[in-house]
Amino acid sequence: MSSNTFPKVPISRRERPAKPALTRVGIVDAALMILAEEGLSKVTMRRIAAVLDTGAASLYVYVRNTEDLHAQVLDALLGEVKLPPVAGPWRSRLTDVLTSYTAVLFQYPALARMSMSTHPSGTNYLGLLNGVLGLLREGGIPDTDAAWGVDLLLSFATVTAVEHGHEDPLQADGDDFSALTEQLATVDAEVFPHIARLGNDLLSGTGEQRFRWGLDVLITGILHTQRTSSKEL
Amino acid sequence: MSSNTFPKVPISRRERPAKPALTRVGIVDAALMILAEEGLSKVTMRRIAAVLDTGAASLYVYVRNTEDLHAQVLDALLGEVKLPPVAGPWRSRLTDVLTSYTAVLFQYPALARMSMSTHPSGTNYLGLLNGVLGLLREGGIPDTDAAWGVDLLLSFATVTAVEHGHEDPLQADGDDFSALTEQLATVDAEVFPHIARLGNDLLSGTGEQRFRWGLDVLITGILHTQRTSSKEL
DNA sequence: AGCCTAGTACGAACATGTTCGTGACGCACG
DNA sequence: CGTGCGTCACGAACATGTTCGTACTAGGCT
Numbered sequence: 001m002s003s004n005t006f007p008k009v010p011i012s013r014r015e016r017p018a019k020p021a022l023t024r025v026g027i028v029d030a031a032l033m034i035l036a037e038e039g040l041s042k043v044t045m046r047r048i049a050a051v052l053d054t055g056a057a058s059l060y061v062y063v064r065n066t067e068d069l070h071a072q073v074l075d076a077l078l079g080e081v082k083l084p085p086v087a088g089p090w091r092s093r094l095t096d097v098l099t100s101y102t103a104v105l106f107q108y109p110a111l112a113r114m115s116m117s118t119h120p121s122g123t124n125y126l127g128l129l130n131g132v133l134g135l136l137r138e139g140g141i142p143d144t145d146a147a148w149g150v151d152l153l154l155s156f157a158t159v160t161a162v163e164h165g166h167e168d169p170l171q172a173d174g175d176d177f178s179a180l181t182e183q184l185a186t187v188d189a190e191v192f193p194h195i196a197r198l199g200n201d202l203l204s205g206t207g208e209q210r211f212r213w214g215l216d217v218l219i220t221g222i223l224h225t226q227r228t229s230s231k232e233l
Numbered sequence: 234m235s236s237n238t239f240p241k242v243p244i245s246r247r248e249r250p251a252k253p254a255l256t257r258v259g260i261v262d263a264a265l266m267i268l269a270e271e272g273l274s275k276v277t278m279r280r281i282a283a284v285l286d287t288g289a290a291s292l293y294v295y296v297r298n299t300e301d302l303h304a305q306v307l308d309a310l311l312g313e314v315k316l317p318p319v320a321g322p323w324r325s326r327l328t329d330v331l332t333s334y335t336a337v338l339f340q341y342p343a344l345a346r347m348s349m350s351t352h353p354s355g356t357n358y359l360g361l362l363n364g365v366l367g368l369l370r371e372g373g374i375p376d377t378d379a380a381w382g383v384d385l386l387l388s389f390a391t392v393t394a395v396e397h398g399h400e401d402p403l404q405a406d407g408d409d410f411s412a413l414t415e416q417l418a419t420v421d422a423e424v425f426p427h428i429a430r431l432g433n434d435l436l437s438g439t440g441e442q443r444f445r446w447g448l449d450v451l452i453t454g455i456l457h458t459q460r461t462s463s464k465e466l
Numbered sequence: 467a468g469c470c471t472a473g474t475a476c477g478a479a480c481a482t483g484t485t486c487g488t489g490a491c492g493c494a495c496g
Numbered sequence: 497c498g499t500g501c502g503t504c505a506c507g508a509a510c511a512t513g514t515t516c517g518t519a520c521t522a523g524g525c526t
Binding site: 467468469470471472473474475476477478479480481482483484485486487488489490491492493494495496 | 497498499500501504505506508509510511512513517518519520521522524525526
């Protein structure tokens with residue numbers, strides 16, 4: 001990950017002096033730089049190519065497409081996720097790790113959205129996966145349940161980030177929220193009685209409260225659901 | 234919502250004869266037609282505009298952007314979701330409804346992905362929401378829990394569709410799967426012991442099996458988790 | 467040493483989303 | 497009946513992702 005930013009042969013390509021030769025890592029580095037300075041929406045092929053003083057087409061030798069590139073960027077960011085500390089009850093440590101993961105995703109909901117379709121496979125993601133699996137094992141959850149449960153837990157964290165994350169630079173999202181509120185308030189009680197009855201309860205609570213509750217539901221559910229009991233239908 | 238597909242004045246606009254005047258509904262109809270015939274990837278602004286014999290820019294009067302358009306299309310498709318039948322135990326009916334919802338989303342994972350960020354608000358989605366809320370009430374779940382739980386359940390269904398859905402026309406996804414398998418097989422057991430230990434168990438089961446198990450976990454978890462017990466921490 | 471092949475850099479081209487400015491139309495008002 | 501204004505259709509323009517064809521470079525083979 002920190003290896004060949006410095007190629008052995010910095011000879012001039014064509015007539016330009018000291019052009020550092022393209023690399024997958026170099027591309028991701030440039031992307032991270034742009035991300036930090038100008039936000040995700042500016043992390044574009046042409047923008048990166050400009051930084052590396054080349055054309056956009058050149059990047060496609062090292063990067064399959066924009067999604068692939070963003071996946072690399074996400075995994076780099078996942079380096080900030082705090083893996084399970086050694087002390088404390090497993091359940092609260094599990095909550096902590098997933099909260100940390102969500103916090104990272106929260107900064108860039110677009111990346112979270114992307115990681116929904118393109119399953120992450122970077123080193124940092126594997127570390128997270130491994131950590132969560134370890135905590136589940138510590139909690140006495142059978143391996144078979146843990147194997148499926150970890151997917152549930154990580155997906156939930158991702159969904160939370162996608163749904164409640166604040167977009168990059170713009171978006172007043174007060175728009176979104178008030179629109180939803182009004183939508184719910186003006187629902188026809190004849191047609192949708194249950195929605196009308198619950199009303200604003202549907203939107204109650206802070207994002208954090210709902211996240212912790214959801215985590216609680218998932219962990220409790222995993223603890224109480226035997227995978228071998230799939231005999232009904 | 235089903236009103237003005239037939240404008241009162243079909244007089245010729247400019248010199249062209251009988252151009253039916255743009256409408257939000259008309260645009261969505263055209264989109265649905267293209268979707269059925271050529272797949273979602275061809276449902277583009279310019280393509281729709283071509284069908285309606287106009288320019289892409291004209292559509293933006295009735296549709297905020299592509300996301301908005303796709304949201305409309307999705308809600309139209311959600312008309313196919315089978316709402317709760319009257320008979321049977323609530324839990325199996327709940328599973329049926331969510332399975333039906335997932336089945337629709339499965340056909341167009343891109344739409345599912347989109348509905349992740351842009352919260353749906355169409356009539357058909359509200360009907361689904363209302364139906365699920367009714368079933369949760371029938372199951373004796375407190376309103377406050379149901380209000381948060383329905384979000385969990387629908388999100389889970391969406392995530393399932395996004396993750397395991399087969400893309401539109403292309404994508405052999407055997408690539409994806411074998412890549413993941415190999416990735417997991419070649420993981421360093423020293424660095425990621427838990428991943429190495431579980432190995433292919435992480436990918437075991439069919440999509441349907443995992444979906445049903447996940448649903449079970451969620452429902453069980455909701456039944457066993459009191460929202461008022463947030464006193465820890 | 468000379469050539470040849472594979473990989474790579476890159477410009478050009480095409481399709482897409484989105485915005486802007488310019489007109490033209492129709493309805494209401496005088 | 498005429499006029500004016502707001503709405504809408506539309507072409508043009510710009511930024512983006514992605515692909516294709518072309519050249520150039522390097523390293524190995526004869």
